[in-house]
Amino acid sequence: MAKVLMKGNEAMALAAIKGGCDAFFGYPITPQNELPEYLSKHMKENGRVFVQAESEVAAINMVYGAGGSGARVLTSSSSPGIALKQEGISYLAGSEVPCVIINVMRGGPGLGGIQPAQSDYMQITRGGGNGDYHTLAFAPENLQETVDIIKESFTLADEYRNPVMIAADGLLGQMMEPVDLERSSNVKEAPLKPWAATGESGKRGHRNKIVSLFLDPNDLEDHNLKLQKKYNRMIDEQQRFEMIHTEDAEIVFVAYGSMARIARSAIETLREKGIKVGMIRPISIWPFPEKAFENLPKSVHTLLTLEMSLGQMIEDVKIVNQGRYKLDFFGRTGGVVPEPEEIVEKVLAMKEGAN
Amino acid sequence: MKRITIITGHYGSGKSEIAINLAISHSLDMLIDLDVVNPYFRSRSAHGVLKAHGVELIGSTLDKSSGSDLPYISSKGRMPFVKKDVRAIYDLAGSVSGAKVMMQYNDYVDKEDYDLFLSVNVYRPETAEKEAIMHTIAMIEGASQMTVTGLINNANLMNETKEAHLLHGQRVLKEVSEALNIPIVYTCHDRSWTPKQAYEGELFPLTLYVKSG
Numbered sequence: 320m321a322k323v324l325m326k327g328n329e330a331m332a333l334a335a336i337k338g339g340c341d342a343f344f345g346y347p348i349t350p351q352n353e354l355p356e357y358l359s360k361h362m363k364e365n366g367r368v369f370v371q372a373e374s375e376v377a378a379i380n381m382v383y384g385a386g387g388s389g390a391r392v393l394t395s396s397s398s399p400g401i402a403l404k405q406e407g408i409s410y411l412a413g414s415e416v417p418c419v420i421i422n423v424m425r426g427g428p429g430l431g432g433i434q435p436a437q438s439d440y441m442q443i444t445r446g447g448g449n450g451d452y453h454t455l456a457f458a459p460e461n462l463q464e465t466v467d468i469i470k471e472s473f474t475l476a477d478e479y480r481n482p483v484m485i486a487a488d489g490l491l492g493q494m495m496e497p498v499d500l501e502r503s504s505n506v507k508e509a510p511l512k513p514w515a516a517t518g519e520s521g522k523r524g525h526r527n528k529i530v531s532l533f534l535d536p537n538d539l540e541d542h543n544l545k546l547q548k549k550y551n552r553m554i555d556e557q558q559r560f561e562m563i564h565t566e567d568a569e570i571v572f573v574a575y576g577s578m579a580r581i582a583r584s585a586i587e588t589l590r591e592k593g594i595k596v597g598m599i600r601p602i603s604i605w606p607f608p609e610k611a612f613e614n615l616p617k618s619v620h621t622l623l624t625l626e627m628s629l630g631q632m633i634e635d636v637k638i639v640n641q642g643r644y645k646l647d648f649f650g651r652t653g654g655v656v657p658e659p660e661e662i663v664e665k666v667l668a669m670k671e672g673a674n
Numbered sequence: 675m676k677r678i679t680i681i682t683g684h685y686g687s688g689k690s691e692i693a694i695n696l697a698i699s700h701s702l703d704m705l706i707d708l709d710v711v712n713p714y715f716r717s718r719s720a721h722g723v724l725k726a727h728g729v730e731l732i733g734s735t736l737d738k739s740s741g742s743d744l745p746y747i748s749s750k751g752r753m754p755f756v757k758k759d760v761r762a763i764y765d766l767a768g769s770v771s772g773a774k775v776m777m778q779y780n781d782y783v784d785k786e787d788y789d790l791f792l793s794v795n796v797y798r799p800e801t802a803e804k805e806a807i808m809h810t811i812a813m814i815e816g817a818s819q820m821t822v823t824g825l826i827n828n829a830n831l832m833n834e835t836k837e838a839h840l841l842h843g844q845r846v847l848k849e850v851s852e853a854l855n856i857p858i859v860y861t862c863h864d865r866s867w868t869p870k871q872a873y874e875g876e877l878f879p880l881t882l883y884v885k886s887g
Contacts, residue, residue, distance in 0.1 A: 324797040324831050326686050333799075353685075495686050497797070497831040 322497040328353035330462050330498050331395070331421055331469055331487065336361060338470035338506055340419070341390040342368035344381035348400045349433040350489035351423035355395065375400045379407030386416040387529040389515030391473045395421035397489075398439050399430055402447065408482055409448025413531030415514075415546075417476035419469070420454070421485045423492040426654035434654025435489030437576060440631035443486050444605040451543050453550045455479065455557060456605040458486040458575040462496040464602070470504040475557075477510055479549060486604060488627065490577040490656060553606055560608035561600040564590070568597030569618050570666060571644075573636050574625040575601045577656070582625050584659035589666055596666060607635040621645040621669065625662060628652050675700055676789045677761050678754050680776065681826075682814050683793035684801045685768025688828040690717040690884045692793055692862060693765035698727045699878075702761045704754060706732040708775045709767040710745035717765045720883040747775070755782035766818075769810065776818040783820065790818070791859060793826040794850075796843045804849040811854065824859035825851060827873070837869050844873060 325333070332354045335343070343362055345355045355371065362369035368385070372378035378394050386392045396404060401422045411418055424439045426432040441447075443456045455475060459465040465487060472483040513527075520526040533539035564586060565571055574582045579600045589596045595618065599611045622644045624633040629652050640646060649665045651657040681693045690709070694717050697705045705724055707717045717724075717731070724731045732750045754762035766772040792811060794801050801807050811822050829835075829843025840861060847858050851874070858874035865879040 322797070322831055322834070323799045323802070324686065324795060325799065329686075495832065497834050
């Protein structure tokens with residue numbers, strides 16, 4: 320199929336349909352409303368389920384129910400709405416029910432604002448709900464990558480029997496870009512789900528139960544050890560990143576999503592000035608792409624973390640850095656989207672300070 | 675150009691950019707931003723450039739509310755329908771819910787005094803074909819209680835746009851134009867290039883203000 324011009328939220332919605340989404344449950348919040356609006360029309364046209372729930376809490380529990388019955392399920396929201404869903408996400412992870420959650424991030428804390436931000440990094444990568452659990456989380460940088468990842472995410476959710484989170488932001492949700500919805504992506508038909516509660520226990524001969532409750536501590540520990548094995552497999556298999564001009568770089572940016580997009584322009588400007596900068600762009604934020612930091616060239620002396628927050632991912636950078644490189648940080652927050660020039664100025668000031 | 679121009683269309687069809695460019699190129703007195711649906715990328719974000727060109731921008735009644743999604747509209751938005759020497763352009767929000775906002779001016783509307791132009795980008799999947807565009811027109815006319823008087827060909831894939839895209843847009847819009855007897859009034863293109871083929875209506879170069887602002 321040829322390219323079409325789509326708004327981010329619409330493209331995410333259509334990508335979910337293309338990825339095999341059977342059902343959507345959600346509650347409105349800016350800046351992601353075009354996503355459920357689009358699905359409210361098109362899920363029905365495609366013979367699938369769309370429900371606007373009475374609250375975020377209801378929506379995530381509908382996801383839990385529909386996912387538990389074996390359907391491919393989606394919910395979407397923005398930062399404070401995702402916070403409301405955390406209890407449900409913990410239950411989904413604990414009972415190994417696959418689902419896809421799109422978070423079109425806005426400024427926080429609390430109700431915050433409605434402009435783009437990346438201040439949910441902790442909420443997404445550290446859980447937010449209770450217990451030792453992880454959600455697979457991807458942070459795409461442009462609409463084509465967003466579409467490709469959302470299509471694939473339903474397949475990944477099924478493969479790992481785990482929630483997958485898409486960390487977009489208001490900028491990606493609202494911007495328009497040409498996209499190809501049919502570009503090949505790793506989309507597989509939904510597998511057989513012998514664990515699902517389908518109401519057919521009579522035919523099956525035993526009863527499937529979807530639970531996260533284990534009253535015997537030994538059983539619960541065994542369950543956690545089993546989950547941990549799965550998370551370790553995700554860490555091995557799902558670290559995704561892009562290296563940009565790192566081959567001769569002295570300063571390496573670490574930035575994801577919209578911030579990486581802005582950083583690309585800054586890299587161009589700085590390279591024109593003869594300053595050797597590059598970037599590690601995490602595409603998966605959980606698992607954090609530790610592998611990207613393994614073979615950096617000898618020329619690197621500083622890692623500059625860039626975020627649309629006051630510093631959340633930098634904690635992962637610190638963990639992976641283990642004291643090897645100097646660390647620095649630049650961030651804007653509250654819905655302020657930085658200009659590339661601000662990053663350029665930051666780097667120039669760092670060079671000034673070093674001399 | 676009539677005294678009052680109203681720009682409607684599916685969201686993402688380029689309404690705000692077209693409204694701002696028309697307001698500036700025709701030195702209009704006023705641009706009324708009636709986009710109460712979505713707080714991102716609406717014409718009020720081009721406040722500075724409009725002011726520099728002497729165009730008064732009417733947006734929300736709330737100061738500093740450019741980041742708000744509260745659906746406030748200034749009562750000043752009615753002024754062009756009352757003061758008959760004001761030349762103005764209205765920028766509606768997307769599709770049917772956006773067009774509904776015009777209903778409030780129904781009692782004031784003088785049929786001879788306005789044009790309602792539908793901006794269409796055939797590379798937006800919701801308005802890619804004749805039937806879908808005709809459906810959009812019917813829905814917008816129903817919601818606004820006004821008649822679409824002109825079509826704007828704004829076929830584009832942003833900076834991937836080629837002349838073939840504009841020609842395809844024209845082919846599709848001609849079918850609509852013939853079926854409904856509504857003329858194509860403008861064919862838009864980015865100011866960075868000039869189309870070479872023949873087009874219906876006026877060729878109208880756009881400078882993008884909202885996207886960059």
